[in-house]
Amino acid sequence: MPETILQRFPRSRIIEPELIIPTVGWDAFKREFKWEQGEHATLIGPTGVGKTTLAAELLEQRKWVVAFLTKSRDETYKLFRQRGFQAITTWPPPPDMRKVMLWPVQRARNLLGDNAIKRREFAKALEHVNRSGSWTLYFDEVRFLTRMLQLAKQIENVWMQGRSADITVVASTQRSAWIPLEAYSETKHLIVWDNPDEHNTRRLKEISGVQDLQQVARRLRYHQFIYSNNVTRKKLISELEMR
Numbered sequence: 379m380p381e382t383i384l385q386r387f388p389r390s391r392i393i394e395p396e397l398i399i400p401t402v403g404w405d406a407f408k409r410e411f412k413w414e415q416g417e418h419a420t421l422i423g424p425t426g427v428g429k430t431t432l433a434a435e436l437l438e439q440r441k442w443v444v445a446f447l448t449k450s451r452d453e454t455y456k457l458f459r460q461r462g463f464q465a466i467t468t469w470p471p472p473p474d475m476r477k478v479m480l481w482p483v484q485r486a487r488n489l490l491g492d493n494a495i496k497r498r499e500f501a502k503a504l505e506h507v508n509r510s511g512s513w514t515l516y517f518d519e520v521r522f523l524t525r526m527l528q529l530a531k532q533i534e535n536v537w538m539q540g541r542s543a544d545i546t547v548v549a550s551t552q553r554s555a556w557i558p559l560e561a562y563s564e565t566k567h568l569i570v571w572d573n574p575d576e577h578n579t580r581r582l583k584e585i586s587g588v589q590d591l592q593q594v595a596r597r598l599r600y601h602q603f604i605y606s607n608n609v610t611r612k613k614l615i616s617e618l619e620m621r
Contacts, residue, residue, distance in 0.1 A: 413439060413567060419567035420569070422551055422554050422569070422570050431457065433516060436548065437514065437548065444471075444479075446503070446516065447479050452481065454479075464477065464478060482499040512543070517547070520551050521557050537558070537560040537561070537565075554573070568606045569605050571604075572600075591604050594615075601618060
């Protein structure tokens with residue numbers, strides 16, 4: 379029998395008085411994780427728990443992927459390059475390039491100017507993907523895109539309308555506070571690590587079901603995560619095998 383974790387909550391806080399989540403190994407999790415094109419995924423956890431590595435593992439299942447790189451020195455570049463991604467600074471990519479890193483600013487110069495370049499190229503990519511469909515978009519830090527680059531409307535539109543065009547969004551964030559609610563309401567696959575920050579806790583109180591996952595996550599080891607399918611309500615605990 380697989381290991382399980384039992385977490386009890388007051389009846390007034392959730393419908394189920396007992397939440398029992400099976401714990402499975404990484405290989406078993408990959409077999410259980412059923413992910414179709416057009417379904418969104420959101421990853422929530424602090425720096426260092428393995429969000430980007432987990433996203434890279436999952437993205438190997440998709441054919442056409444563009445990763446939005448926002449930092450001038452981005453560790454995501456090394457990880458994704460090892461997996462066959464190629465970097466471009468302007469959109470669109472060559473027609474035969476299926477694994478793309480859109481990295482508009484590879485060397486920091488002027489903060490406002492750099493952000494203007496990032497916003498321009500990311501907006502072009504979002505508009506093109508929204509028209510063409512069938513792409514998977516990976517946002518390594520969605521809060522930076524929605525707030526600092528003011529792309530919230532474009533990204534919310536992809537979350538809400540993209541499924542009909544077979545567009546998938548994989549969004550990662552360190553903090554659940556201050557990212558659009560569509561990151562939760564429009565996603566089918568939610569992955570949560572422990573994050574005790576009080577601002578995140580207050581934000582999670584607004585989102586049905588997520589707060590309970592965060593409370594269970596407080597009992598996990600550092601690299602363990604909780605997976606929740608928001609449609610089937612299936613939940614699993616697992617841990618990525620770091621390469």
